[in-house]
Amino acid sequence: MVNLSKCFGAAALASLLAACSSTGVENGKADAADLGTSVVIDATGADSVIINRNIYGHFSEHLGHCIYGGLWVGKDSKIPNVDGVRKDVIDALKKIRIPNLRWPGGCFADEYHWKNGIGPKENRAKMVNTHWGGVVEDNSFGTNEFLNMCEEIGTEPYICGNVGSGSVEEMSEWVEYMTFDGESPMANLRKKYGREKPWNVKFFAVGNESWGCGGNMTPAYYSDLYRRYQTFARNYGNNHLLKVAGGPNVDDYNWTETVMKNVPIWQMWGLSLHYYVHPGGWDNKGSATKFSEEQYVQTMQRAYHMDELITKHDSIMTKYDPEKKVALVVDEWGAWYDVEPGTNPGFLFQQNTMRDALVAAVTLNIFHKHADRVRMANLAQIINVLQSIIFTDGEKMMLTPTYHIFDMYKVHQDALLLPSTTSCPDIVCGGFNAAQISASASKDKDGVIHVSLANLDTRNATDVKVALKGAEAGSVADALVVKADDIATFNDFDHPDNISLNGFDGVKVGNDGIITVSMPAMSVVTFAIK
Ligand code: AHR
Numbered sequence: 001m002v003n004l005s006k007c008f009g010a011a012a013l014a015s016l017l018a019a020c021s022s023t024g025v026e027n028g029k030a031d032a033a034d035l036g037t038s039v040v041i042d043a044t045g046a047d048s049v050i051i052n053r054n055i056y057g058h059f060s061e062h063l064g065h066c067i068y069g070g071l072w073v074g075k076d077s078k079i080p081n082v083d084g085v086r087k088d089v090i091d092a093l094k095k096i097r098i099p100n101l102r103w104p105g106g107c108f109a110d111e112y113h114w115k116n117g118i119g120p121k122e123n124r125a126k127m128v129n130t131h132w133g134g135v136v137e138d139n140s141f142g143t144n145e146f147l148n149m150c151e152e153i154g155t156e157p158y159i160c161g162n163v164g165s166g167s168v169e170e171m172s173e174w175v176e177y178m179t180f181d182g183e184s185p186m187a188n189l190r191k192k193y194g195r196e197k198p199w200n201v202k203f204f205a206v207g208n209e210s211w212g213c214g215g216n217m218t219p220a221y222y223s224d225l226y227r228r229y230q231t232f233a234r235n236y237g238n239n240h241l242l243k244v245a246g247g248p249n250v251d252d253y254n255w256t257e258t259v260m261k262n263v264p265i266w267q268m269w270g271l272s273l274h275y276y277v278h279p280g281g282w283d284n285k286g287s288a289t290k291f292s293e294e295q296y297v298q299t300m301q302r303a304y305h306m307d308e309l310i311t312k313h314d315s316i317m318t319k320y321d322p323e324k325k326v327a328l329v330v331d332e333w334g335a336w337y338d339v340e341p342g343t344n345p346g347f348l349f350q351q352n353t354m355r356d357a358l359v360a361a362v363t364l365n366i367f368h369k370h371a372d373r374v375r376m377a378n379l380a381q382i383i384n385v386l387q388s389i390i391f392t393d394g395e396k397m398m399l400t401p402t403y404h405i406f407d408m409y410k411v412h413q414d415a416l417l418l419p420s421t422t423s424c425p426d427i428v429c430g431g432f433n434a435a436q437i438s439a440s441a442s443k444d445k446d447g448v449i450h451v452s453l454a455n456l457d458t459r460n461a462t463d464v465k466v467a468l469k470g471a472e473a474g475s476v477a478d479a480l481v482v483k484a485d486d487i488a489t490f491n492d493f494d495h496p497d498n499i500s501l502n503g504f505d506g507v508k509v510g511n512d513g514i515i516t517v518s519m520p521a522m523s524v525v526t527f528a529i530k
Helices: 010-015 087-095 107-111 143-153 168-179 185-192 219-231 253-262 293-320 354-369 401-412
Strands: 038-042 057-059 100-103 127-129 135-137 156-161 203-206 242-245 270-277 327-335 374-380 390-393 396-399 420-423 426-429 432-435 437-443 449-455 462-469 476-483 507-509 515-519 523-529
Touching: 038 437, 038 449, 057 327, 087 143, 087 390, 087 396, 100 143, 100 203, 100 374, 143 156, 143 168, 156 168, 168 185, 168 219, 203 219, 219 242, 219 253, 253 270, 253 293, 270 293, 270 374, 293 327, 293 354, 293 426, 293 432, 327 354, 354 374, 354 401, 354 437, 354 449, 354 476, 354 523, 401 437, 401 449, 401 476, 401 523, 420 437, 437 462, 449 462, 449 515, 476 507, 515 523
Parallel strands: 038 462, 057 100, 057 374, 100 156, 156 203, 203 242, 242 270, 270 327, 327 374
Antiparallel strands: 038 420, 127 135, 390 396, 426 432, 437 449, 449 523, 462 515, 476 523, 507 515
C-alpha cells in the first residue's frame, strides 16, 4: 500500500498551478489560458511526422523465465502451443500488434554463439548464462525457434549480434544463415535443419551495451568495430538489414558524439539508447509494490527524464545528421525495481502496478513527441522480467497493467503525430515533482484523431479540457480507461483483472467545441474524435 504522506494537497497544487505554456485555440471558443488544466492539439498535423509503429516494440532475452516458460514451453508441453510457443501468449501479443521483438539479449547477446542453438536439440551445446543467475542454458530455443515464432506472431525480428565475444565471421555467417536464398554453406545448413526459404530479418543490432556488459569498450574503439562488423552483415536478395549501432547509456553524451562523428551515417539505420527508471538510483531501486508517495513522484519524475535524454542525444545527432536519417532506437526502457522477495536475484522478476502503467503512458507519449528521431523502442522485457506485459506460471498466464496501456495505445501506431501543448500543475512530494497530465494525440489513416491522457495525481479526479486547433470536434467515441483505486494495485494469478482495460463514459464535447475529459485519479484514458 502507498504511504499517504502529506503530498498533493490542494494548497500545494494551487501554488504550483502554472501553465506549461499557453496557445490560442482557433476553432474552439476559448483560449488555453482560460481552460485551466488542458491540452491544445494542433489538429492540422502540418509539418508533422508519422509515429513509427516500431516504437511499440518489445524485448526478449535469455533471462529468468522470459524465454523458457514465458514464450517457449516446447512442442511436447501439455500447455497449448504452436510449435513450442505458448498459444495464450501468441494470442495476447497479436492483439496488441507488437511490431518487433528484440532477441537474444541484452547482455546475453554478447556471449551468445548462434551455432550452439541450431540443429537437433540433443546435439546443442549447453552453456552457463553468466549474466543471469548462472543457470544452464541448453540452447533449445535458438534461431529457428525465434524466427518461426516471429512469423507466427506477425512481428519483425530484431536480432542483436555478438560483438563482445564473437567474431566478424560468426556474425556474417549468422546473417547468411538467416537471410540468404541460394547455394552457400550457411544457407545449406539452414536447409539441412528444416528451413528451406530464408526468413525476413529487418532489424539487426551490432552488439549490446558495448560500453558495459558488451565489452567495456571506449566509444572510439566501438565505432571502429561497428564499421568493420557491419560491413560483413550483408544484404542478401531483397533482405535489407536496418542496422543499429550500439549507443549510449542514459546521459553518456560523449558516446553519442563519438559514434556519430566516427561512423558515416550511411552505415547505420539507428543508434540505440538505454534508459531504465530506477526510482532511487541503481543502488536503491525499491520495491515494485511497496513504495511511498514520495517514491512514486520520484519514479514519475525519472520517467519524464526520458524527454530530456532524447532531446539532448537528438541535438548531438543533428550536428552530424541534420536530416534525421539515423533513428534513435530506445531498445531498452522501462521501470527496474528490486526483485520480488524469494525470487532468484538473477531473474529480475518484479510485479507491475498502476505506477508502471503510468510510466508506460508517459514514456510512450514522450516517444510520440520525438517521432521525428525516435523510430523504434523496446520495452524491457516482454514476459516475467522487469516491466513485463505478461506473466506466466506453468499453465497460468495473465496480463499486467502495462499490457493494457500497449493495448489502449495501439491506435497510435503509424498514425500522424498531432503536436499538443499541455497546461497543468505538477504533482509534488519530498522534493520531487512531475507534470500531473501527460498527453499525446495522433490522426490515423482514416482521419480519426486519437487522444491519450494520463492523470498522475493519485488523489484527485481532474477535468481536463481538450481543444482542437484547426478542426472541429464533432463527436467523441471509443473511450477506454485503465485505472486503479490505489497506485500500488497489481494483477496476480488469483486477481488477474484488478487492473484492466475498460470502456469509459467520462468524455464529453461541449457546445463550445471543447472536450471535457473527467479523468479519475491515477488513470490513463484514450478516446477518438470523429
Ligand atoms: O534488460 C536487462 C539488462 O539490462 C540487459 O541484458 C542489458 O542490456 C541491460 O543492462
